[in-house]
Amino acid sequence: xxxxxxxxxxxxxxxxxxxxxxxxxxxxxxxxxxxxxxxxxxxxxxxxxxxxxxxxxxxxxxxxxxxxxxxxxxxxxxxxxxxxxxxxxxxxxxxxxxxxxxxxxxxxxxxxxxxxxxxxxxxxxxxxxxxxxxxxxxxxxxxxxxxxxxxxxxxxxxxxxxxxxxxxxxxxxxxxxxxxxxxxxxxxxxxxxxxxxxxxxxxxxxxxxxxxxxxxxxxxxxxxxxxxxxxxxxxxxxxxxxxxxxxxxxxxxxxxxxxxxxxxxxxxxxxxxxxxxxxxxxxxxxxxxxxxxxxxxxxxxxxxxxxxxxxxxxxxxxxxxxxxxxxxxxxxxxxxxxxxxxxxxxxxxxxxxxxxxxxxxxxxxxxxxxxxxxxxxxxxxxxxxxxxxxxxxxxxxxxxxxxxxxxxxxxxxxxxxxxxxxxxxxxxxxxxxxxxxxxxxxxxxxxxxxxxxxxxxxxxxxxxxxxxxxxxxxxxxxxxxxxxxxxxxxx
Amino acid sequence: xxxxxxxxxxxxxxxxxxxxxxxxxxxxxxxxxxxxxxxxxxxxxxxxxxxxxxxxxxxxxxxxxxxxxxxxxxxxxxxxxxxxxxxxxxxxxxxxxxxxxxxxxxxxxxxxxxxxxxxxxxxxxxxxxxxxxxxxxxxxxxxxxxxxxxxxxxxxxxxxxxxxxxxxxxxxxxxxxxxxxxxxxxxxxxxxxxxxxxxxxxxxxxxxxxxxxxxxxxxxxxxxxxxxxxxxxxxxxxxxxxxxxxxxxxxxxxxxxxxxxxxxxxxxxxxxxxxxxxxxxxxxxxxxxxxxxxxxxxxxxxxxxxxxxxxxxxxxxxxxxxxxxxxxxxxxxxxxxxxxxxxxxxxxxxxxxxxxxxxxxxxxxxxxxxxxxxxxxxxxxxxxxxxxxxxxxxxxxxxxxxxxxxxxxxxxxxxxxxxxxxxxxxxxxxxxxxxxxxxxxxxxxxxxxxxxxxxxxxxxxxxxxxxxxxxxxxxxxxxxxxxxxxxxxxx
Numbered sequence: 006x007x008x009x010x011x012x013x014x015x016x017x018x019x020x021x022x023x024x025x026x027x028x029x030x031x032x033x034x035x036x037x038x039x040x041x042x043x044x045x046x047x048x049x050x051x052x053x054x055x056x057x058x059x060x061x062x063x064x065x066x067x068x069x070x071x072x073x074x075x076x077x078x079x080x081x082x083x084x085x086x087x088x089x090x091x092x093x094x095x096x097x098x099x100x101x102x103x104x105x106x107x108x109x110x111x112x113x114x115x116x117x118x119x120x121x122x123x124x125x126x127x128x129x130x131x132x133x134x135x136x137x138x139x140x141x142x143x144x145x146x147x148x149x150x151x152x153x154x155x156x157x158x159x160x161x162x163x164x165x166x167x168x169x170x171x172x173x174x175x176x177x178x179x180x181x182x183x184x185x186x187x188x189x190x191x192x193x194x195x196x197x198x199x200x201x202x203x204x205x206x207x208x209x210x211x212x213x214x215x216x217x218x219x220x221x222x223x224x225x226x227x228x229x230x231x232x233x234x235x236x237x238x239x240x241x242x243x244x245x246x247x248x249x250x251x252x253x254x255x256x257x258x259x260x261x262x263x264x265x266x267x268x269x270x271x272x273x274x275x276x277x278x279x280x281x282x283x284x285x286x287x288x289x290x291x292x293x294x295x296x297x298x299x300x301x302x303x304x305x306x307x308x309x310x311x312x313x314x315x316x317x318x319x320x321x322x323x324x325x326x327x328x329x330x331x332x333x334x335x336x337x338x339x340x341x342x343x344x345x346x347x348x349x350x351x352x353x354x355x356x357x358x359x360x361x362x363x364x365x366x367x368x369x370x371x372x373x374x375x376x377x378x379x380x381x382x383x384x385x386x387x388x389x390x391x392x393x394x395x396x397x398x399x400x401x402x403x404x405x406x407x408x409x410x411x412x413x414x415x416x417x418x419x420x421x422x423x424x425x426x427x428x429x430x431x432x433x434x435x436x437x438x439x440x441x442x443x444x445x446x447x448x449x450x451x452x453x454x455x456x457x458x459x460x461x462x463x464x465x466x467x468x469x470x471x472x473x474x475x476x477x478x479x480x481x482x483x484x485x486x487x488x489x490x491x492x493x494x495x496x
Numbered sequence: 497x498x499x500x501x502x503x504x505x506x507x508x509x510x511x512x513x514x515x516x517x518x519x520x521x522x523x524x525x526x527x528x529x530x531x532x533x534x535x536x537x538x539x540x541x542x543x544x545x546x547x548x549x550x551x552x553x554x555x556x557x558x559x560x561x562x563x564x565x566x567x568x569x570x571x572x573x574x575x576x577x578x579x580x581x582x583x584x585x586x587x588x589x590x591x592x593x594x595x596x597x598x599x600x601x602x603x604x605x606x607x608x609x610x611x612x613x614x615x616x617x618x619x620x621x622x623x624x625x626x627x628x629x630x631x632x633x634x635x636x637x638x639x640x641x642x643x644x645x646x647x648x649x650x651x652x653x654x655x656x657x658x659x660x661x662x663x664x665x666x667x668x669x670x671x672x673x674x675x676x677x678x679x680x681x682x683x684x685x686x687x688x689x690x691x692x693x694x695x696x697x698x699x700x701x702x703x704x705x706x707x708x709x710x711x712x713x714x715x716x717x718x719x720x721x722x723x724x725x726x727x728x729x730x731x732x733x734x735x736x737x738x739x740x741x742x743x744x745x746x747x748x749x750x751x752x753x754x755x756x757x758x759x760x761x762x763x764x765x766x767x768x769x770x771x772x773x774x775x776x777x778x779x780x781x782x783x784x785x786x787x788x789x790x791x792x793x794x795x796x797x798x799x800x801x802x803x804x805x806x807x808x809x810x811x812x813x814x815x816x817x818x819x820x821x822x823x824x825x826x827x828x829x830x831x832x833x834x835x836x837x838x839x840x841x842x843x844x845x846x847x848x849x850x851x852x853x854x855x856x857x858x859x860x861x862x863x864x865x866x867x868x869x870x871x872x873x874x875x876x877x878x879x880x881x882x883x884x885x886x887x888x889x890x891x892x893x894x895x896x897x898x899x900x901x902x903x904x905x906x907x908x909x910x911x912x913x914x915x916x917x918x919x920x921x922x923x924x925x926x927x928x929x930x931x932x933x934x935x936x937x938x939x940x941x942x943x944x945x946x947x948x949x950x951x952x953x954x955x956x957x958x959x960x961x962x963x964x965x966x967x968x969x970x971x972x973x974x975x976x977x978x979x980x981x982x983x984x985x986x987x
Contacts, residue, residue, distance in 0.1 A: 025539050226529055
């Protein structure tokens, strides 16, 4: 393996194998017989061993050292940059540590699920202590003297730093808190949707929603899963959703959210298929797509007007009229759970996790003190007490599977979505009229053109700046939220 | 890798990866989005490359040479025997030839499908010529001076030979032809089932049938596919079926057939999970299980009595009464298609293919002459002319995907099933009374105990002889068929 073409042929095989490994996870969440789990664990372990060997192969390192980037075009240089980054990160972590982490996260996930079901943080604490210790070891291996948290963050948002995210959150917090308080204290409170909405009809409408946001069913499919997700790249990008008969918005907005993720993957230039450029460039940019589909477009005045009409056709008369439906979709509510939070409060949930996980990785917060730290912070931020661990620090799976540094990318995605929507609204006149007809095509085409087709060609911040014509900043998101919720709550 | 335990740990990973590769095929036939095919081909290619590298790895060869079988118990020696056989077969075929065959069969399958749709053998002929040439090359590499056809056969039925199969077919042919002619010429002809049977109800009853034959849904699932198949080993064995609203027997007996294959895999001793012993030992023995479930049990007087009752409950009154239902299920019919043939004529279809493919591999029949050879042979064997290539030599996919030597294992399976049923009837008294209640448990437990649990521990012929208490022979199958069809046709 001496030339760029040989390297890319090797890489293409690795990418194909990674797709296979990803599809095993999809299968596990949607199709796998219940008692097949022990065998599946061995299958996944074997695939990971193959992938790890390919990603750390000495001949790969030799090729990366031998190939001169100067001889390559922009795409070639971007591919080299991404392969080099992955090679460096994978080889820096000792094999034994990587294997220990894989074993531990597999065990920790099971213990987390049990502890959550029992609302018993103490039962999860020992394995989380082991896990934080190993993650700090891994971070030290990756950081090479630099900041530990930043080293972990780099897996999800290349180039981002804890300090920069701290600044972002500091700028957001006071205005979000003020908006939240204003909404919850407003004289006018929107009515909530109530009723029973049959699951089968929800799934049918969910399919229609995915299609209306541009999801290509010839290259994907929609199934049910306990936790909605999008899976796969290139020609095979599958999404899942869930149904609750009393809460159809859960199904519809999960579907639109995952459609955003999936359309990003589906719309990447086919020239990048099974190459490092053939994936969304970072978790933050990925989340910007899922969020703008879900919120700025899906929860807009225009689109909810169309959705109200379609829901009445599908489910019959509802307790909320056309006039109140926009409010019902966007209504703020008290609650403990991040994934169920409204647009205004969502980022407050993320900030809490960001601060705590940074302290865990820095070593300034002990796992033993985590539950108390979470609970007192939650009360300070939200004004009411956490009632049980499953509503508190055991609610998310992330830490149990070793995802430290992942949470802030959710908020970064929201910030990016704010910037993109501002730029989009500047470019596309009278978008609301389209959305009132359930037509998202001008918006999604704009995103496809500006963001999605590029895959991993540009770095995340560079991509958003190119797309928007200005550097990413928090103001557009905050302005959008303030204007939207002032309208709903008549502030 | 120097010890048996190290070798088995390596092999376990290979087996797990092979399960993953197999599940890709299941996904492709049941779940895959239609336009994902080009990417899927690369994913499968990458998996095959990984598997081939592991199966021909020099360290595997060194371990096989270093480990002394004398130090091992019966299971250990059987594992060594199977790993050695696979290593020898895989390493004997030059890498370039193996790769060329993989590419060619992939291309040939597409061309076969097109040619079949157009009823145009000439369109398929050039690629089949290439394929036969490569298969002869492969056979020569495997045969090491021995018979070419036997070398190919060995992949599907270790230890079998063309000469021995020829003898088997020679013994079967005259009695099958006589029985066929007697049935078709009999004064009493059973009535055929007619009517419309909704697909959804068929699938519900198919699920019930699988369960009633012992299929474990906790370790499997039933989906629809164009061509029914069983897929996977160990803890995850999935089956498929199809529905035709005018022909519910197609769905039900495909389901029972695949259930036979799947139960074999599901019932192998768990101690053999992800080892070479953890699979059915040969195609012939596999087919013996699917056939005995489908025919000797599923198409028996007893079981069809139960099925008639259940079908009436599910579909309402039918045109065939309880008394005529056994005849309707087993009715002989003229036809071109092997997979739709009745029990009496099925093996005549196989004989035709066996003779032709043996000549193709021996080089005594040119591909250019294949269609004519097929058609004149068909007319001689069945008494009517082939009307189009899709009803003739283009009907089966086997040759297009390089499966030469596979067809005779279908008949070998029938012969084995005849032996097993004779032995079972000797052991289990009043089995028909069980089957009339839809209770197959004594029969399937007997098969599980005598055949299935052993996996690959014994060689095929040895296994059947142990199970039956006598060496495999054609007489029991022929006697069973003659008695059954004499009863139905009042001969």
